[in-house]
Amino acid sequence: xxxxxxxxxxxxxxxxxxxxxxxxxxxxxxxxxxxxxxxxxxxxxxxxxxxxxxxxxxxxxxxxxxxxxxxxx
Numbered sequence: 001x002x003x004x005x006x007x008x009x010x011x012x013x014x015x016x017x018x019x020x021x022x023x024x025x026x027x028x029x030x031x032x033x034x035x036x037x038x039x040x041x042x043x044x045x046x047x048x049x050x051x052x053x054x055x056x057x058x059x060x061x062x063x064x065x066x067x068x069x070x071x072x073x
Contacts, residue, residue, distance in 0.1 A: 008065040015058050022051050 026048060033041035 008062055011058070011062055011065070015055065015062060018051065018055060018058070022048055022055070 025044060029041050029044045029048070032044075
């Protein structure tokens, strides 16, 4: 096992966790909507939309970190 992890490794793991949580929450949302709670489903979908937008930004940032062109200060 490695003793050190790069920033990009850690961020990649966080990104993957975010995607997994997003998928799990969507599964629960579909179940709630199936039970007739459309208001709750709409609220969750709004939050998941923000998560999806942020995921794209994170993925681009990870690509820049890995390429050495981070632009992050």
